[in-house]
Amino acid sequence: MATLGLIEYQDASPEVRAVYDDIMATRKTDWINNFWKALANDPVTLRRTWRNIKEIMGEGGALDRLTKEMIYVAVSVTNQCNYCIASHTAGARKAGMTDAMFGELMAVVGMANETNRLASGYQVEVDEQFKA
Amino acid sequence: MATLGLIEYQDASPEVRAVYDDIMATRKTDWINNFWKALANDPVTLRRTWRNIKEIMGEGGALDRLTKEMIYVAVSVTNQCNYCIASHTAGARKAGMTDAMFGELMAVVGMANETNRLASGYQVEVDEQFKA
Amino acid sequence: MATLGLIEYQDASPEVRAVYDDIMATRKTDWINNFWKALANDPVTLRRTWRNIKEIMGEGGALDRLTKEMIYVAVSVTNQCNYCIASHTAGARKAGMTDAMFGELMAVVGMANETNRLASGYQVEVDEQFKA
Amino acid sequence: MATLGLIEYQDASPEVRAVYDDIMATRKTDWINNFWKALANDPVTLRRTWRNIKEIMGEGGALDRLTKEMIYVAVSVTNQCNYCIASHTAGARKAGMTDAMFGELMAVVGMANETNRLASGYQVEVDEQFKA
Amino acid sequence: MATLGLIEYQDASPEVRAVYDDIMATRKTDWINNFWKALANDPVTLRRTWRNIKEIMGEGGALDRLTKEMIYVAVSVTNQCNYCIASHTAGARKAGMTDAMFGELMAVVGMANETNRLASGYQVEVDEQFKA
Amino acid sequence: MATLGLIEYQDASPEVRAVYDDIMATRKTDWINNFWKALANDPVTLRRTWRNIKEIMGEGGALDRLTKEMIYVAVSVTNQCNYCIASHTAGARKAGMTDAMFGELMAVVGMANETNRLASGYQVEVDEQFKA
Numbered sequence: 001m002a003t004l005g006l007i008e009y010q011d012a013s014p015e016v017r018a019v020y021d022d023i024m025a026t027r028k029t030d031w032i033n034n035f036w037k038a039l040a041n042d043p044v045t046l047r048r049t050w051r052n053i054k055e056i057m058g059e060g061g062a063l064d065r066l067t068k069e070m071i072y073v074a075v076s077v078t079n080q081c082n083y084c085i086a087s088h089t090a091g092a093r094k095a096g097m098t099d100a101m102f103g104e105l106m107a108v109v110g111m112a113n114e115t116n117r118l119a120s121g122y123q124v125e126v127d128e129q130f131k132a
Numbered sequence: 133m134a135t136l137g138l139i140e141y142q143d144a145s146p147e148v149r150a151v152y153d154d155i156m157a158t159r160k161t162d163w164i165n166n167f168w169k170a171l172a173n174d175p176v177t178l179r180r181t182w183r184n185i186k187e188i189m190g191e192g193g194a195l196d197r198l199t200k201e202m203i204y205v206a207v208s209v210t211n212q213c214n215y216c217i218a219s220h221t222a223g224a225r226k227a228g229m230t231d232a233m234f235g236e237l238m239a240v241v242g243m244a245n246e247t248n249r250l251a252s253g254y255q256v257e258v259d260e261q262f263k264a
Numbered sequence: 265m266a267t268l269g270l271i272e273y274q275d276a277s278p279e280v281r282a283v284y285d286d287i288m289a290t291r292k293t294d295w296i297n298n299f300w301k302a303l304a305n306d307p308v309t310l311r312r313t314w315r316n317i318k319e320i321m322g323e324g325g326a327l328d329r330l331t332k333e334m335i336y337v338a339v340s341v342t343n344q345c346n347y348c349i350a351s352h353t354a355g356a357r358k359a360g361m362t363d364a365m366f367g368e369l370m371a372v373v374g375m376a377n378e379t380n381r382l383a384s385g386y387q388v389e390v391d392e393q394f395k396a
Numbered sequence: 397m398a399t400l401g402l403i404e405y406q407d408a409s410p411e412v413r414a415v416y417d418d419i420m421a422t423r424k425t426d427w428i429n430n431f432w433k434a435l436a437n438d439p440v441t442l443r444r445t446w447r448n449i450k451e452i453m454g455e456g457g458a459l460d461r462l463t464k465e466m467i468y469v470a471v472s473v474t475n476q477c478n479y480c481i482a483s484h485t486a487g488a489r490k491a492g493m494t495d496a497m498f499g500e501l502m503a504v505v506g507m508a509n510e511t512n513r514l515a516s517g518y519q520v521e522v523d524e525q526f527k528a
Numbered sequence: 529m530a531t532l533g534l535i536e537y538q539d540a541s542p543e544v545r546a547v548y549d550d551i552m553a554t555r556k557t558d559w560i561n562n563f564w565k566a567l568a569n570d571p572v573t574l575r576r577t578w579r580n581i582k583e584i585m586g587e588g589g590a591l592d593r594l595t596k597e598m599i600y601v602a603v604s605v606t607n608q609c610n611y612c613i614a615s616h617t618a619g620a621r622k623a624g625m626t627d628a629m630f631g632e633l634m635a636v637v638g639m640a641n642e643t644n645r646l647a648s649g650y651q652v653e654v655d656e657q658f659k660a
Numbered sequence: 661m662a663t664l665g666l667i668e669y670q671d672a673s674p675e676v677r678a679v680y681d682d683i684m685a686t687r688k689t690d691w692i693n694n695f696w697k698a699l700a701n702d703p704v705t706l707r708r709t710w711r712n713i714k715e716i717m718g719e720g721g722a723l724d725r726l727t728k729e730m731i732y733v734a735v736s737v738t739n740q741c742n743y744c745i746a747s748h749t750a751g752a753r754k755a756g757m758t759d760a761m762f763g764e765l766m767a768v769v770g771m772a773n774e775t776n777r778l779a780s781g782y783q784v785e786v787d788e789q790f791k792a
């Protein structure tokens with residue numbers, strides 16, 4: 001089979017279930033989204049990816065949850081990853097992103113993608129002031 | 133000539149000088165970075181780009197300046213635009229980004245770029261919950 | 265019409281049929297996938313692209329078929345090209361890619377996309393040792 | 397050695413020299429740019445790539461040389477490929493691109509990169525009218 | 529709601545209607561495509577984006593409409609933006625792009641994406657001649 | 661300061677030194693490349709990234725070291741990450757990549773980047789056979 005199926009909780013190994021349980025407990029939800037059910041085909045990657053996400057996206061750091069989710073959306077939009085745009089826009093909404101915030105987020109992401117190309121196309125050299 | 137030179141203030145037309153003056157006044161600085169001096173070869177693009185940046189990156193919206201600058205860095209890093217990484221990292225620093233914030237910003241950007249590809253590579257379909 | 269139709273064998277010119285015949289003979293299959301049927305709208309591009317693919321992906325070189333197909337998947341996932349992910353994952357499967365190999369392939373592709381951005385974001389300079 | 401050297405004409409095999417000769421004759425120049433000297437480390441890729449470029453970028457098709465070179469620049473800027481931006485901007489200049497044309501080319505490339513992300517970020521579905 | 533709805537004309541504010549009216553008048557059409565209906569959720573971005581598009585894609589500059597639309601397609605294909613590929617391929621068709629032109633456009637875009645990576649992968653340095 | 665300095669071994673905290681020691685022991689080398697010295701500014705990211713790399717790139721899995729390094733190069737070239745191209749091409753060389761292998765790797769990467777865009781540009785739909 002070219003594509004791998006989604007591993008549902010009832011069909012999962014104890015190792016995979018342990019990750020699923022931790023995802024639901026951490027997120028205070030009672031369901032697992034497809035991303036994790038797909039990764040579960042490779043339990044090593046499932047465990048490593050969840051451990052990393054938990055460390056990076058967790059509370060208590062220098063950036064709040066909403067800011068991190070908006071940065072995640074910015075990257076996903078730039079890469080045109082449909083799944084990630086849908087899931088992390090939902091995540092940012094859950095973390096408090098308003099329509100006005102979403103609008104400004106898109107405006108900055110669009111503008112950054114534009115000026116990134118203007119800078120490269122005009123072959124602009126980095127100013128000494130930015131190297132200091 | 134394949135590449136265009138940088139237009140310095142003393143060599144600029146009144147139209148270009150007016151944009152330069154507004155950039156310096158808005159940013160409360162006494163210099164213009166190379167990006168604008170390169171765009172000045174096309175005064176229409178210079179004027180339009182500055183007008184857009186001023187509208188998008190200005191104060192008073194739903195997102196604060198620091199958040200916007202970090203989003204700008206996230207996009208620039210994802211696109212691997214060296215000039216923009218240098219200039220907007222400096223901009224974020226100026227807006228208050230600490231070393232700890234920068235570290236977390238990079239962590240999120242790196243992770244998002246990774247999971248974007250895991251989602252696509254595993255051909256994960258968008259959950260109904262994210263479409264609601 | 266904005267999009268071009270697919271050119272089926274029975275509707276194809278002798279020139280296009282010759283390429284289709286060679287694709288099926290080379291691949292030992294009795295069908296043509298949509299990519300080629302779309303390219304057939306431009307017979308010059310069809311012929312050139314097939315000639316290149318045949319030269320690059322053929323047997324007998326320094327890299328075996330499976331390795332080449334996995335590299336193809338790595339690029340397609342990085343570019344988020346849905347068609348190419350589907351077709352080349354199938355191609356890699358046909359060439360012997362196991363679930364375990366697919367899992368490791370995705371892990372490396374994900375990690376590489378992450379560290380590519382960490383290297384750029386931290387503005388890391390190339391070590392002298394790598395230039396030697 | 398991590399990086400491969402450039403193959404100069406005097407050190408090249410007869411096979412590589414034949415390609416170099418054809419490049420110079422076709423372009424009516426007396427030098428070879430570094431791209432080809434690097435590819436010459438793999439004569440098969442050198443020959444295939446030059447054959448493709450000659451077929452695609454040659455005169456007599458539906459698009460003129462200048463339009464093709466500007467499209468080449470548009471792609472290279474979007475991909476942030478410094479070498480290709482430099483070489484194809486020079487190529488477009490040679491084919492007649494004026495400063496005004498370059499300015500408009502950059503404006504379109506920048507804007508397209510922006511609206512590509514707005515379309516994805518807002519998760520816009522394709523209109524029926526565009527599928528017709 | 530994770531995704532924003534499309535704002536139809538009858539539900540739009542006077543500010544949004546004014547933009548819609550200008551789009552239809554400028555394009556001599558009687559309908560608005562989904563991109564603008566989605567942006568209308570943020571009237572500031574709607575107005576700015578249309579103003580920019582009108583300035584950049586308008587008639588009377590150094591590049592004709594067809595060339596600009598083909599450049600737009602080249603960028604959208606490189607970024608793999610499905611919406612933009614569909615809408616701007618339609619736009620280029622409307623501006624006069626023939627099947628033969630489309631075929632050559634795709635050929636150049638494909639080739640540029642290939643040689644962009646060959647140049648980077650072989651770590652080719654920019655020739656002095658291209659810096660002049 | 662806009663850019664962060666490199667943390668040398670003698671200036672590193674015990675936590676960072678422990679990672680450096682493990683890198684050198686695992687790789688059987690006596691030096692640390694700049695990537696890790698830059699990440700050391702954020703010890704949490706340094707530790708996490710090295711742990712991930714060690715798990716993913718280690719021996720004993722379904723893919724051998726050389727294959728993994730070539731996949732890493734394929735991704736880095738596609739993303740145009742200069743640092744990663746230099747470091748992982750060196751890594752692949754060390755793992756046994758010959759000039760012939762490198763040539764074929766580049767050929768596949770280039771071709772994949774080309775056909776990714778042809779597939780998207782022609783708006784090719786995924787064949788049912790690839791979904792099975």
